[in-house]
Amino acid sequence: MTSSRKKGAYYLAKSIALLKEKGYSYTKLESNKRTVINGVPMWIHTDAFGSDILAMNDKEIIFIQVKFLSDKTFHIQKCIDEFNKYKWCPSVKRQLWLWTTRKPVRIVEC
Secondary structure (H helix, E strand, O other): OOOHHHHHHHHHHHHHHHHHHOOOEEEEOEEEEEEEEOOEEEEEEEEHHHOOEEEEOOOOEEEEEEEEOOOOOOOHHHHHHHHOOOOOOOOEEEEEEEEOOOOOOEEEEO
Protein backbone atom coordinates (compact mmCIF):
# COMPACT_ATOMS: atom_id res chain seq x y z
CA MET A 1 0.00 0.00 0.00
CA THR A 2 1.28 3.45 -0.92
CA SER A 3 1.49 6.07 1.82
CA SER A 4 -0.70 9.16 1.63
CA ARG A 5 2.46 11.30 1.45
CA LYS A 6 3.65 9.43 -1.67
CA LYS A 7 0.19 9.69 -3.25
CA GLY A 8 0.14 13.41 -2.53
CA ALA A 9 3.57 13.84 -4.12
CA TYR A 10 2.47 11.80 -7.15
CA TYR A 11 -0.64 13.93 -7.79
CA LEU A 12 1.27 17.15 -7.12
CA ALA A 13 3.80 16.10 -9.80
CA LYS A 14 0.94 15.14 -12.12
CA SER A 15 -0.64 18.57 -11.60
CA ILE A 16 2.65 20.32 -12.35
CA ALA A 17 3.04 18.28 -15.55
CA LEU A 18 -0.46 19.34 -16.61
CA LEU A 19 0.35 23.00 -15.91
CA LYS A 20 3.58 22.76 -17.95
CA GLU A 21 1.63 21.17 -20.80
CA LYS A 22 -0.78 24.13 -20.76
CA GLY A 23 2.09 26.64 -20.82
CA TYR A 24 2.00 27.91 -17.23
CA SER A 25 4.96 28.95 -15.12
CA TYR A 26 4.70 27.63 -11.58
CA THR A 27 6.28 27.37 -8.17
CA LYS A 28 5.49 25.05 -5.27
CA LEU A 29 4.23 26.79 -2.16
CA GLU A 30 4.66 23.87 0.24
CA SER A 31 7.45 23.99 2.79
CA ASN A 32 8.77 21.80 5.56
CA LYS A 33 10.20 23.53 8.60
CA ARG A 34 12.25 21.86 11.28
CA THR A 35 11.34 22.61 14.87
CA VAL A 36 12.18 21.11 18.24
CA ILE A 37 9.36 20.20 20.63
CA ASN A 38 10.32 18.91 24.09
CA GLY A 39 13.83 18.20 22.82
CA VAL A 40 12.58 16.12 19.88
CA PRO A 41 13.25 17.45 16.36
CA MET A 42 10.12 17.42 14.18
CA TRP A 43 9.23 18.56 10.68
CA ILE A 44 6.15 20.74 10.26
CA HIS A 45 4.52 20.81 6.80
CA THR A 46 2.91 24.12 5.78
CA ASP A 47 1.24 25.50 2.67
CA ALA A 48 1.63 29.19 1.86
CA PHE A 49 -1.78 30.84 1.48
CA GLY A 50 -3.48 27.44 1.77
CA SER A 51 -2.07 26.46 -1.63
CA ASP A 52 0.28 23.83 -3.01
CA ILE A 53 1.10 25.58 -6.31
CA LEU A 54 1.20 29.12 -7.65
CA ALA A 55 0.75 29.07 -11.44
CA MET A 56 0.65 31.91 -13.94
CA ASN A 57 0.70 32.73 -17.59
CA ASP A 58 0.19 35.98 -19.51
CA LYS A 59 -3.57 35.98 -18.73
CA GLU A 60 -4.04 34.79 -15.15
CA ILE A 61 -2.59 33.94 -11.76
CA ILE A 62 -3.90 30.82 -10.00
CA PHE A 63 -3.36 29.50 -6.48
CA ILE A 64 -3.97 25.74 -6.54
CA GLN A 65 -4.62 23.24 -3.76
CA VAL A 66 -4.12 19.63 -4.95
CA LYS A 67 -6.07 16.81 -3.26
CA PHE A 68 -6.36 13.08 -3.84
CA LEU A 69 -9.84 11.75 -3.06
CA SER A 70 -9.01 8.48 -1.35
CA ASP A 71 -12.26 8.18 0.61
CA LYS A 72 -15.71 9.71 0.89
CA THR A 73 -14.95 11.68 4.06
CA PHE A 74 -13.16 14.49 2.19
CA HIS A 75 -14.92 17.85 2.48
CA ILE A 76 -14.41 20.45 -0.23
CA GLN A 77 -15.69 23.16 2.10
CA LYS A 78 -12.72 22.63 4.42
CA CYS A 79 -10.31 23.56 1.60
CA ILE A 80 -12.45 26.53 0.55
CA ASP A 81 -12.45 27.74 4.17
CA GLU A 82 -8.63 27.54 4.17
CA PHE A 83 -8.50 29.75 1.06
CA ASN A 84 -10.96 32.18 2.65
CA LYS A 85 -8.62 32.83 5.58
CA TYR A 86 -6.74 35.24 3.31
CA LYS A 87 -7.70 38.43 1.50
CA TRP A 88 -7.51 37.98 -2.26
CA CYS A 89 -7.38 40.37 -5.17
CA PRO A 90 -10.47 39.80 -7.36
CA SER A 91 -8.29 39.04 -10.40
CA VAL A 92 -6.51 36.11 -8.68
CA LYS A 93 -8.06 32.67 -9.18
CA ARG A 94 -8.20 30.01 -6.47
CA GLN A 95 -8.72 26.43 -7.56
CA LEU A 96 -9.04 23.07 -5.88
CA TRP A 97 -7.72 20.23 -8.07
CA LEU A 98 -9.36 16.94 -7.10
CA TRP A 99 -7.76 13.73 -8.33
CA THR A 100 -9.18 10.21 -8.18
CA THR A 101 -7.53 7.02 -9.35
CA ARG A 102 -7.42 6.66 -13.16
CA LYS A 103 -9.69 9.66 -13.79
CA PRO A 104 -8.96 13.15 -15.09
CA VAL A 105 -8.62 16.00 -12.61
CA ARG A 106 -11.76 17.79 -11.45
CA ILE A 107 -11.17 21.52 -10.99
CA VAL A 108 -13.31 23.45 -8.50
CA GLU A 109 -13.22 27.25 -8.57
CA CYS A 110 -13.19 28.69 -5.05
